[in-house]
Amino acid sequence: MRRGPGRALVLLAALALWWGCGDDQPAPPAGAGPLTVVQDDAELLHRSDAQMAGVLDDLRAAGVDWVRVTAGWSVIAPAPEGNRPPAGFDATDPGAYPRGAWDRLDRLARMTRERELGLSIDIAFWAPRWAVAEPVAEPDRQRTVPDPRHFADFAEAVERIETWEAENCPGAGGDEEEEEEEEQAAPQTPDPDATRVAVTATDFQFAIEGDVPAEKVAFVMTNEGQVPHHMAILKLKEGTTAEQADRSFQDATVPELVEKEVGQSSNAAPGEDAVINAELEPGPYLMFCFVDEPDGVPHAFKGMRTVFEVS
Numbered sequence: 001m002r003r004g005p006g007r008a009l010v011l012l013a014a015l016a017l018w019w020g021c022g023d024d025q026p027a028p029p030a031g032a033g034p035l036t037v038v039q040d041d042a043e044l045l046h047r048s049d050a051q052m053a054g055v056l057d058d059l060r061a062a063g064v065d066w067v068r069v070t071a072g073w074s075v076i077a078p079a080p081e082g083n084r085p086p087a088g089f090d091a092t093d094p095g096a097y098p099r100g101a102w103d104r105l106d107r108l109a110r111m112t113r114e115r116e117l118g119l120s121i122d123i124a125f126w127a128p129r130w131a132v133a134e135p136v137a138e139p140d141r142q143r144t145v146p147d148p149r150h151f152a153d154f155a156e157a158v159e160r161i162e163t164w165e166a167e168n169c170p171g172a173g174g175d176e177e178e179e180e181e182e183e184q185a186a187p188q189t190p191d192p193d194a195t196r197v198a199v200t201a202t203d204f205q206f207a208i209e210g211d212v213p214a215e216k217v218a219f220v221m222t223n224e225g226q227v228p229h230h231m232a233i234l235k236l237k238e239g240t241t242a243e244q245a246d247r248s249f250q251d252a253t254v255p256e257l258v259e260k261e262v263g264q265s266s267n268a269a270p271g272e273d274a275v276i277n278a279e280l281e282p283g284p285y286l287m288f289c290f291v292d293e294p295d296g297v298p299h300a301f302k303g304m305r306t307v308f309e310v311s
């Protein structure tokens with residue numbers, strides 16, 4: 001199970017990892033809106049070098065930040081119409097795939113890197129015949145009851161192509177995924193001398209009950225969602241507005257707004273509680289959740305972040 005980052009001190013590092021995805025990644029300009037992503041397998045995988053270069057140059061000039069294409073399972077896998085994979089085929093090893101299987105994606109990875117465009121790769125349709133339990137009539141449109149183990153093996157092969165890592169941040173792993181294996185924060189119990197502040201976590205929002213006083217506080221979060229959540233709290237610089245904090249998530253400038261890290265709770269499973277004890281001073285604070293289940297996108301980016309004022 002993937003979890004939130006380890007200690008409070010790594011909160012900013014985790015945020016930076018999410019945005020940074022390595023130094024090669026194009027940083028969106030400060031103050032820009034959401035990232036612009038264009039998906040087009042036909043134009044970005046199946047054209048001549050010159051045509052693709054033209055398309056990518058045009059996209060770059062039009063302000064596109066990322067392009068997105070599909071790593072087509074049945075296109076890349078061997079024997080896509082066979083009842084079983086080739087004998088001894090290790091589907092997790094990119095080198096075990098047919099010669100040239102990755103060439104189109106390799107080419108796009110190189111060409112996007114040259115233009116400082118981000119590259120996002122879907123690991124997706126269609127499945128090879130040998131990976132589905134119920135074949136359909138069109139041999140190249142298999143989709144019914146694919147075997148999740150086979151799919152996981154293919155996903156691992158995509159993930160193991162190292163030259164893609166820097167371009168391939170949100171979905172398909174890379175260094176940041178290993179960082180997430182760090183231990184989560186240790187569970188705390190509410191300090192008996194502290195003022196309790198009840199927090200409700202749902203998928204994907206926080207609700208903080210009442211005012212938060214400038215004293216010793218125990219945030220007690222109850223997870224009423226269907227997936228695990230935690231709380232991470234940062235103290236923001238005086239005068240930071242909720243709107244600024246919100247925008248900073250889109251343009252990757254949260255660290256610029258932070259005065260200090262306050263703490264992080266353990267992860268709470270659905271129905272369970274998690275706690276942060278903290279001594280609070282007046283000012284604006286940011287609470288967010290960096291758990292990224294089930295799809296690898298931290299909940300903070302799905303709305304699980306809120307700014308509150310301590311007075």
Ligand SMILES: [Cu+2]
Binds near residue numbers: 229230290291299300
């Ligand atoms: Cu969460």
